Amino acid sequence: MTAPSPLNLGVLVSGAGSNLQAILDAISAGTLNARVKLVISNRPGAPALERARAARISALTIRHQDFDNREAFDAALVDALREVDVNWIVLAGFMRVLTPKFLSAFPGRIINIHPSLLPAFPGVDAAKQALDYGVKLTGCTVHFVDHGVDSGRIIAQRAVPVEAGDDVASLTARIHGVEHQLFVDVLREIAAGRVLPFEG
Ligand code: GRF
Numbered sequence: 001m002t003a004p005s006p007l008n009l010g011v012l013v014s015g016a017g018s019n020l021q022a023i024l025d026a027i028s029a030g031t032l033n034a035r036v037k038l039v040i041s042n043r044p045g046a047p048a049l050e051r052a053r054a055a056r057i058s059a060l061t062i063r064h065q066d067f068d069n070r071e072a073f074d075a076a077l078v079d080a081l082r083e084v085d086v087n088w089i090v091l092a093g094f095m096r097v098l099t100p101k102f103l104s105a106f107p108g109r110i111i112n113i114h115p116s117l118l119p120a121f122p123g124v125d126a127a128k129q130a131l132d133y134g135v136k137l138t139g140c141t142v143h144f145v146d147h148g149v150d151s152g153r154i155i156a157q158r159a160v161p162v163e164a165g166d167d168v169a170s171l172t173a174r175i176h177g178v179e180h181q182l183f184v185d186v187l188r189e190i191a192a193g194r195v196l197p198f199e200g
Contacts, residue, residue, distance in 0.1 A: 007034035007191050010086035012077070012094035013041045017048025019092040019113055022180035023187065024055045032184055033191040037084040040077060042096055058084070064096060074102040081106075088190060089145075092183070095124075097149060108197035110145040111190075113183050115175045117141060117157055122150035127172045136162050138171070140179045142186045144198040153198050156189075158182045 011020055020039065026032035039052035039059040052059035062080065067073040078101065081089065091112040103110065116126040117139040123129075130138040139159040146152040160175050189195040 007088050008086045009034055009036045009088050009090050010081040011039045011090045011092050013048035013092050014043050014095040015046055015093045017051045019183050020048050021051050026184045037086050070099045071101045074099045078105040112145050113179055114141045114150045128168050140175055156186050
């Protein structure tokens with residue numbers, strides 16, 4: 001039996017990049033059969049870009065403000081990603097909603113991580129939403145990306161308890177730790193062919 005070929009990932013980021021780091025660490029530890037071909041941030045100076053460069057991964061900024069509309073921004077993302085021949089797209093803290101222009105370029109092969117047990121608490125400030133609501137259990141979700149906000153088909157979820165005395169920072173940190181494991185686990189499942197591209 002021939003070994004499966006590595007995933008060729010394009011990773012979109014906007015911020016700190018701790019999930020990107022978890023993916024890079026798993027690859028360099030030899031526990032994830034993947035290559036990160038390109039990291040793109042829509043925000044200049046995002047720490048995620050530095051993490052990519054430190055791992056000698058190509059990283060560039062494409063500012064959404066530089067485009068007249070969402071479709072033009074998405075077209076620029078697609079062009080950059082096609083040049084490096086990626087086969088899966090990972091949204092790792094990417095704070096933009098993608099248009100059909102982007103979705104149709106990588107059909108069924110775009111995944112996102114979100115810091116709640118979807119469909120609870122989609123959108124921004126998921127940990128704050130969980131605290132405000134008073135849930136005792138929240139978590140994180142990896143899902144396929146569709147045209148909506150955190151609304152695509154769920155691939156995997158993991159629960160995280162809300163502890164007495166939690167604030168947004170402490171709950172966010174606890175969720176983050178679990179996110180890093182879950183994201184890498186899902187990518188391993190994809191690399192092994194046990195999670196297939198979504199056919200909607
Ligand atoms: C994560 O909580 C992720 O679920 C959400 O944005 C955050 C990104 O964190 N989509 P980081 O940039 O990976 O540290």
